[in-house]
Amino acid sequence: PYNFEEGLKGGVPIASPSPRRYLQLRVKIIPTSAAGAGLDYIGFDFSHSIPAHEVLAEIYPTEVSPKQATRFTYALRPRIRPGDTGFNSLEILTPIRADTVRSVRIDGEEVDFEVEYYDDRFVLHFPKVTRDQTLVEIDFDCLVLRYFGFEGRVFDDELDELPQLVSPGDVVRDLPGDEISVRVSLEEPIVVSVAVSPNPFTPNDDGISDIVNVSYSLLRLEECPVSLEIYDLxxxxxxxxxxxxxxxxxxxxxxxxxxxxxxxxxxxxYIYKLSVHADQGEEVKVGTVTVVY
Structure with a gap:
């Protein structure tokens, strides 16, 4: 499950449940007819101390519509034992850049927080959690277009230690389910949220509305042929x-x-024609775009 190229750039996080004292690896070396292969070394970074003995997490809702961003609640609860460091930061992986983080609550009380947004995750910083069974809840908005697991990692940003992966589990009794994965409704079409902007547009090189953008979302798809064509009437x-x-x-x-x-x-x-040739069949979206000078 580990990307070799990413490993060469500085390493990849261990995906197995943590913390663990022991680790077993299997490396497959596949030579080709033109070149052989070898392994010089494998290196590991490890922490002497951990934020918590275990951190359970769950997300709600777990089934969403891909037509618009969904407001999620991400809840986690740590099992902190003597000697554990606690944590003041949480990284959550996202399928695309999250829209916004609305609030952070610790044992039901809203607290101040800072957030860093990235294309595939966001990182939160909040008051340090050091007490066992503390409930931490995060409300955020994000668009989900396919099945996705919102993996989380906790850490203390004041310590030079590795982040700890959360484990899915039942955190809040009132939230249904005990998972961090989200599914997209299978009743939705393959192609959604098609938009054309600006429309009309004026391609006269004056720097204003010279280009029209056709935007769209594809759902529940592996790689498949897609085309966008423009026709006259x-x-x-x-x-x-x-x-x-x-x-x-x-x-x-x-x-x-x-x-x-x-x-x-x-x-x-003019008419635009967006065609997607998926395993479940072809889906075509058409619409108009107007050119003016």
């Missing part, structure tokens, strides 16, 4: 904006108002 192909492979995610494709010969098209109404 007579059904003639004007421009193939994109053709390639794509999986679940949010996408933005731009058209500069030019045809296949790189000439500006005449003003008027």
């Amino acid at each position: 007579s059904g003639n192909l004007v421009r193939e904006v994109y053709r390639g492979m794509a999986g679940s995610g949010r996408y933005f494709k731009a058209w500069d108002g030019r045809d296949e010969e790189d000439k500006l098209v005449p003003p008027g109404v």
Whole structure:
């Protein structure tokens, strides 16, 4: 489960439940007909002290619609024993950049916090938790387009120790389920949230509305063929904006108002056709975009 290239850049976190005293690894070396392979060394960083004996976490809701961002509650409760350091920071992995963190509560009381947003996670800093069975709850908004596990890691940002992975479990009796994974409703279509902006647009190189963006989300997909084409009202192909492979995610494709010969098209109404060829069948979205000068 570990990415070799990421390991060369400085290491990857251990995905096994933690903390653990022992670790067993298996390395597969696969030579090719043109080159052999070898392993020079494997290195590990480890902590002498840990934030907690165990940290249980759960998220709610666990089934969402991909049409809009969902407000989640992420709850965790540590088992802190004598000698454990406690923690004042939490990293939560996200499928895309989270919209916003709304609040942090410790034993039901809202507390001040700082947050750092990244494309695939956010990191929270809050008052240090050192008491056993303290309940920490985080409310945040995030768009989910496919099945995803919101893995979390706690740490003390004042100590030079490794973060500790949380374990899914029953944290709050009133929250259904005891998991940190979220599913997307299977009743939703494959292609959702198609938007065209600006519409109309004016590709006259004046720096204002020169390009139109077609944005869309793909759900529950592995890599599959996707195309975006522009047609005139007579059904003639004007421009193939994109053709390639794509999986679940949010996408933005731009058209500069030019045809296949790189000439500006005449003003008027044009049709975009977004096609996705998935295992469960083809899904096509069409709409109009207007060019004015």
